[in-house]
Amino acid sequence: MSLRKAAVKTSTIIIIALVLIIIAAIAGYYAGAAVAPAPPTTPPPKPQLIIYHWWTAGGEKEAIDAVFSVFKEANPEIEIVENPVAGGAGAVMKAVIWGLLASGTPPDTFQVHAGGELKEYVDAGYLDVVDSVWDELGLEDVIPGTLQAMCKFEGHYYAVPINVHRSNVLWYNPKIFDELGIVDKFGDPRTWDLDKFIEVARYIKENKPDVAPIAMASRNKWPLTHLFEVLLVLRGGPEVYAKFWTGMFDYKDPADPVWAAVKDVLKALAIMAKEGLFNANHPELTWDQAAALVYQGKAAMYVHGDWVAGYFMSVEAKYGEEWSAAPFPKAVFILLSDSFNMPKNAPHPDAVTAWLKAVGSSEGQEKFNLIKGSIPARVDVAPAYPDPYRPETADDFKKSTLVPSAVHGGISKEAFVTEMHNIVTSLATSAATGADIDTLVDASITQIMQAIDRTGLPDFWKGYTIDYFITKR
Ligand code: GAL
Secondary structure: OOHHHHHHHHHHHHHHHHHHHHHHHHHHHHHHHHHOOOOOOOOOOOOEEEEEEOOOOOOHHHHHHHHHHHHHHHOOOOEEEEEEOOOHHHOOHHHHHHHHHHOOOOOOEEOEEOOHHHHHHHHOOOEOOOHHHHHHHOHHHOOOHHHHHHHEEOOEEOOEEOEEEEOOEEEEOHHHHHHHOHHHHHOOHHHOOHHHHHHHHHHHHHHOOOOEEEOOOOOOOHHHHHHHHHHHHHHHHHHHHHHHHHOOOOOOOOOOHHHHHHHHHHHHHHHHHHOOOEOOOHHHOOHHHHHHHHHOOOEEEEEEOOHHHHHHHHOOOOEOOOEEEEEOOOOEEEEEOEEEOOEOOOOOHHHHHHHHHHHHOHHHHHHHHHHHOOEEOOOOOOOOOOOOHHHHHHHHHHHOEEEEOOOOOOOOOHHHHHHHHHHHHHHHHHHHOOOOHHHHHHHHHHHHHHHHHHOOHHHHOOOOOHHHHOEOO
16 A cells, blocks of 8 residues: 555544544533433522411401402412411510511511501511502592501501401390390490499399300400490590590699599499409400300390401301490490501512502402401492491491590500500409409509509600590591
């Protein structure tokens, strides 16, 4: 073989080898790609709404579930992470929320009463402004001024209200009332005063000793203070009531007229405890268990808020047979409103905005309030109520004098209300053991004076006047 021929042969072999190497490399690349495991990827986090509320009793739970459905329909991709904390009126939940906020781990939103309770979170700097939701839903056109003022501080809205509850209602068993001829003898409960109420309770005890005249549930303490707040309006009227709960009176002077009314109400509570006008097992019961006594005919009357209507509907108690209701007194409407907010640094702010829109929507308010026993915060929503109680109270909301509830976060300061729970509970406990009523009442007044001072109640509403709290009609 010539040298030239040999060189040609070698280069041909090299070219073929190179082509083979390239083909093998390409084949290897594709083959490898087909079997190689997918590079690790983390799925995008599922959007959530972390929400806290205390609605666990009959009626309450179904009502919040109805708003969740409205929310889910509009936002199917958002998972609701619900944290219900049992204990009516937020008796347990509020401490949990303050803990979460203080430790810098806020939820996305939580149930809060409009008024003083909301203001405490605003003052502490924990909440974001929600003006944009109010604007977008046009809420100023449909939510009454009194309620607007309870959601607005330093010129901004901090919550969206879902309802209006009335705290001053007398729930009663119509069969017992008929049997004893209560209305014929004592008149319409809508017009009773404090003395008449005690007179009726004593009459029931005398004539039907197996029935508790007044249902009570003091396991979480607050229902006793709730009774105190209603009786204070009954005895003193809206102005005395508002002065007392805001500390806007000469509280260091025992001769201030506010004390005369407070004294009478404390005395009334002590009489009820001492004379056995409450069900004896009240220290063990929650508010809904006390309501059950009324429709079951074991108690004749119950002074409580209108979530009781929601409870009665949830157990299918029959209106007119097993329960009836009278605004107590009719001339005054002690209001409270449940609302939701946007804490600063909420983990899912977009979900919160979507939630607040569901809360403020006509559909959310209609579905919630039908079940809850309350009326909508929006005046343009008129649910077809199954009970005659709500149309009456919806009408009163427009016509009666309005004052916010103290026990349900409207007008006072949490620390003071908590002291009141302890003071009235210990008054009732001591009275039940037979202690002298006047001595007990005097001691309670001294304790309340000290509590007003200790909790800084008068400073809490600095810059406000008493007129802010009363919508006179
Ligand atoms: C109130 C609340 C109502 C009702 C009640 C009993 O404070 O505003 O919605 O739930 O407690 O839990």
